[in-house]
Amino acid sequence: MSPSQEIERLAKREYDYGFVTDIESETLPPGLDESVIAHISAVKKEPQWLLDWRLKAFRHWQTMEEPHWPHFEYNPIDYQAVSYYSAPKQNSDGPKSLDEVDPKLLETYEKLGIPIHERERLAGVAVDAVFDSVSVATTFKGKLAEKGVIFCPISEAVQEHPELVRQYLGSVVPQSDNYFSALNSAVFTDGSFVYIPKGVRCPMELSTYFRINAAATGQFERTLIIADEGSYVSYLEGCTAPMRDENQLHAAVVELVAHKDASIKYSTVQNWYPGDENGKGGIYNFVTKRGKCAGDRSHISWTQVETGSAITWKYPSCILQGDESVGEFYSVALTNHCQRADTGSKMIHLGKNTKSTIVSKGISAGRGQQSYRGLVKMMKGAKDARNYTQCDSLLIGDRCGAHTFPYIDVRNSTAQVEHEASTSKIAEDQLFYVQQRGLDAENAVSLIVNGFCKEVFKELPMEFAVEATKLLAVSLEGSVG
């Protein structure tokens, strides 16, 4: 078999996380109107202000148009055909401890390789597991509480810490920011809430695993992370979904707030079902992620490894408001088969001496199409601000494509913006060189791709770098055409 055939064969390999958990769910019938929103709010026993907030977002959303500027086309989304709430049936108030969690759910997470049994964890990683529209388990809450760290489902935070939620919700991503953030604000179901008190270094990695299970259901999670002055937290999210023929909608909003001298490291390993090799099925992933470096010397770092989804539309951004604050974006995005990704970052420099770095590594294989879209904005007050952007594309085979759309807007003459871009191909002779040393085609491609992604992988927390490497190897299918 030639290398190309070999890789073609790998391409046929199945998505490992495509199973469906057979669990009894309470799912709202498809459709969206104010009564649906009222229902979601009621199920979650939300206070009136939050219902009002949702309805306001919904009314605004109805006046908006779905954006069609990204560099891909897709079947129109029928928002009335989506169910906006689905939760596994459980005892009235939800499980108090892991022992009360439905074993089928625990089994699901086990199959996904996600550790929600605290006793099985070696490394200290606290996990919040979100299944369809609800959080089913959060580990290590007690241990975190000793330090004053709050890590819980956002629905719980609404009950337990309403003042924090009310203060920060929508403070970084306003409801009306864009079409999908408005939709999310109206119908968001669950997601994680994190608060790190002043001066606390969060003693373990925090992570959330999102799992879409139910058919014809959208997932609209909302994550809010607040790092108070001088604190530090590293947070990781992972995502998977069953294989289904129809496209499923995922529209999340993530807001980060870093106060003075605080640091947030946010890592994502996104592996939603990408659809089959002909582009049937897969998740539509429309995500708004934004962090505000509110205080001086604050630091927000986004690291993402995006291998899944049929469509990805996502631009994790930083608003560098505090002086000397730092924003970073490290990204590996892989599009294989018929996947489309339009992704990048926005760095908005407001404060003096603010610094941002964007490193984007796009890998296209099969008939995958990928665009880097980035905005670097140096506002009037951004004296001596600096940005460095590096944007590399790797093409595997000749049926895929890579595109770059960098936007630069400088309004302060002392600011410096640097942009580097490259496009390369895995050359047949390079691949051959590696094979001549004993690696088969699959391993040779994955070694080369790993090298290409190195600058990003080294930003991932250790535990997840290995996972990301493996994931990339599995997702690299249909390479070298």
Next chain:
Amino acid sequence: MILNIENLHASVQGEPILKGLNLKIQPGEVHCIMGPNGSGKSTLAQVLAGRDAYEITQGSMTFKSKDLAEMEPHERACEGFFLAFQYPHEIPGVSGLQFLRAAVNAVRAFRGQEELDAMDLMSLFKEKAREVNISFDDLKRAVNEGFSGGEKKRNEMLQMAVLEPQLIVLDEVDSGLDIDALKVVSDAVNRMRTPERSFLVITHYQRLLNYIVPDFVHVLVDGRIAKSGGKDLALELEDRGYAWVEEHAGAGAE
């Protein structure tokens, strides 16, 4: 027999390059191939290694009695075939250490052996690197990226030393080397000479053969071996040039 090539014809993009090549290599032998530019020396090396772009149209080649044409490039490597490239490739972001480890473990896995312990591997790499004058820090750099021509050749020698292959093809390993590097490279080769291991050395310069002394010298002209002889043939060639062989083509061929 380690390598047996019979009446090998190969073409690239429909263009015949090798046109009936015969070559037999026994264990422990060092063969040298010389010949004018474009005569097909690198093509032979690439065909032996299993490069896709070359089509074998006639003839056969066996390595340790196994039909090479039936084997994938990595299978040939794992069976003990090593090609030191005329132009070694860069692998950005992959360190020399990582590459060596991947290669050693791939070969071991193929042979059903366990992966070697990371620490053992490290000391092996260190030792072999020292032999070819490569610093440990250089092993942390990306494979061949930013290395000089001579350094790249030494990297090839390091990979060869670590993988301990049984048949080694060196494609112009001496090109672009200064005197000291030439010595380092030939020492690396000579250290590996054993009664079981064989070499096929492709070169343009007789000088290399003062360091790596061959048992046989062949002259490749227009895709065929036009003349074979002992190590003195190289000296004669240097005196008379390839035109002399071309004139007598056929006479000296087997």
